[in-house]
Amino acid sequence: MKSICFxxxxxxxxxxxxxxxxDIGNDHYYYDDFANDEIITRIAHRCYLPANAMLxxxxxxxxxxxxxxxxxSGTALExxxxxxxxxxxxxxELAATGSVEFLSETYxxxxxxxxDPDEFVAQVKAHDAKIFxxxxxxxxxxxxxxxxxxxxxxxMVSAMGFKGAITDGAKHILGWRSPNFLYSSAAAPKLKxxxxxxxxxxxxxFRFSNYxxxxxxxxxxxxxxxxxxxxEEEQLVNLFMNxxxxxxxxxxxxxxxxxxxxLPRFAAEKNIKFVTPGEVLTKFKPVAALSVPFxxxxxxxARDTSAWLGTMLxxxxxxxxxxxxERVRLCQDKRIKQDWNYLQASDHFFxxxxxxxxxxxxxxxxxxxxxxxxxxxxxxxxxxxFMTRVEAQYPAEIxxxxxxxxxxxxxxxxxxxxxxxxxxxxxxxxxxxxxxxDFPVEExxxxxxxxxxxxxx
Numbered sequence: 001m002k003s004i005c006f007x008x009x010x011x012x013x014x015x016x017x018x019x020x021x022x023d024i025g026n027d028h029y030y031y032d033d034f035a036n037d038e039i040i041t042r043i044a045h046r047c048y049l050p051a052n053a054m055l056x057x058x059x060x061x062x063x064x065x066x067x068x069x070x071x072x073s074g075t076a077l078e079x080x081x082x083x084x085x086x087x088x089x090x091x092x093e094l095a096a097t098g099s100v101e102f103l104s105e106t107y108x109x110x111x112x113x114x115x116d117p118d119e120f121v122a123q124v125k126a127h128d129a130k131i132f133x134x135x136x137x138x139x140x141x142x143x144x145x146x147x148x149x150x151x152x153x154x155x156m157v158s159a160m161g162f163k164g165a166i167t168d169g170a171k172h173i174l175g176w177r178s179p180n181f182l183y184s185s186a187a188a189p190k191l192k193x194x195x196x197x198x199x200x201x202x203x204x205x206f207r208f209s210n211y212x213x214x215x216x217x218x219x220x221x222x223x224x225x226x227x228x229x230x231x232e233e234e235q236l237v238n239l240f241m242n243x244x245x246x247x248x249x250x251x252x253x254x255x256x257x258x259x260x261x262x263l264p265r266f267a268a269e270k271n272i273k274f275v276t277p278g279e280v281l282t283k284f285k286p287v288a289a290l291s292v293p294f295x296x297x298x299x300x301x302a303r304d305t306s307a308w309l310g311t312m313l314x315x316x317x318x319x320x321x322x323x324x325x326e327r328v329r330l331c332q333d334k335r336i337k338q339d340w341n342y343l344q345a346s347d348h349f350f351x352x353x354x355x356x357x358x359x360x361x362x363x364x365x366x367x368x369x370x371x372x373x374x375x376x377x378x379x380x381x382x383x384x385x386f387m388t389r390v391e392a393q394y395p396a397e398i399x400x401x402x403x404x405x406x407x408x409x410x411x412x413x414x415x416x417x418x419x420x421x422x423x424x425x426x427x428x429x430x431x432x433x434x435x436x437x438d439f440p441v442e443e444x445x446x447x448x449x450x451x452x453x454x455x456x457x
Contacts, residue, residue: 047247074107104139151187158188169195180234220262
């Protein structure tokens with residue numbers, strides 16, 4: 001029996017305002033609140049909210065026969081909580097159905113997995129804590145920023161306890177093999193890999209409303225027929241895409257919502273079921289181990305990381321913030337830690353790309369900046385101010401070895417304080433027990449009465 005695994009990504013960065021050179025040292029607030037509010041509110045009302053309502057209707061109609069997974073970055077959740085709180089309510093309603101699974105990722109949708117292992121682990125923990133706080137689930141399957149993956153990342157993900165990870169079914173890795181199987185990591189054999197079927201995913205994401213596409217119009221019955229016609233042994237079809245596909249990339253008037261609504265009906269007719277990534281791990285066995293020596297992603301035809309690291313400008317912009325990672329983690333200033341998260345978003349570096357997509361547009365087409373160089377200049381101005389603030393707390397004269405020693409001292413002090421607090425609490429509990437009579441307490445004897453003196457006579 002064939003299975004469809006649907007996964008949607010939701011991410012929005014905190015966009016930077018126009019930050020001039022003369023603002024450095026004078027203005028420590030970096031964000032374009034108007035743009036952040038306008039963009040996420042518009043997308044939520046065109047996509048997130050109607051799509052959530054549609055999925056809830058499908059689940060009510062088909063019950064556990066329809067399932068879907070989400071990966072939502074921490075920065076997107078923060079904006080949704082602030083600007084579109086009704087989305088959180090609708091997602092909580094979806095989570096309560098038992099047909100929705102939440103995946104793990106980096107909190108800031110960052111490139112930390114490639115540059116700072118300690119920050120990578122910290123962000124994954126922060127993200128999963130946020131998911132548990134809002135939706136009551138502890139993610140079991142990991143999905144990295146833009147599906148970036150290699151053997152080193154596999155080892156880190158496995159060490160964090162994840163049993164599965166999602167990445168792209170890139171041709172240069174698979175070769176003659178099909179993405180429609182479960183695989184395992186050659187570097188971390190216990191980690192199972194779910195690979196995106198790029199062709200079938202992109203048919204919905206990018207080609208659905210393309211009048212020049214040879215398969216236009218795409219209908220639900222035609223699409224399910226394609227899946228049913230796959231070779232018998234190919235039992236797993238992973239459809240991974242941005243949630244903005246529903247209503248934003250493919251507007252409602254294209255019929256995208258009706259298309260998704262009809263899929264379960266035609267899938268049932270072909271005996272095709274829907275599963276979550278977590279269920280895939282228990283119901284399928286890996287057919288082979290994959291080695292990925294160099295980082296890959298789901299971006300562009302190259303399926304590499306050049307969309308974020310393809311030029312010297314991008315490489316410099318990415319390296320700078322991670323050079324002060326240890327100092328930021330030592331810092332107790334909440335504003336600095338918040339800015340640190342927001343400035344790591346991969347979008348900032350994507351805006352600096354000069355690459356052309358397959359449709360002839362450059363990446364900066366999706367950017368709020370006029371050119372990649374403007375994006376670089378604006379980001380580096382902000383970063384200069386941020387690094388000055390960090391250096392004010394931890395001067396550059398202190399090298400990393402000294403910082404590590406300081407960090408170790410602080411950790412040891414924290415452990416000692418925790419031990420002392422436990423000891424104090426234990427003593428307080430004993431005092432309370434004594435005063436409430438839980439332990440026998442020796443009664444005080446009344447003082448002897450003074451003897452009366454008798455007169456001699």
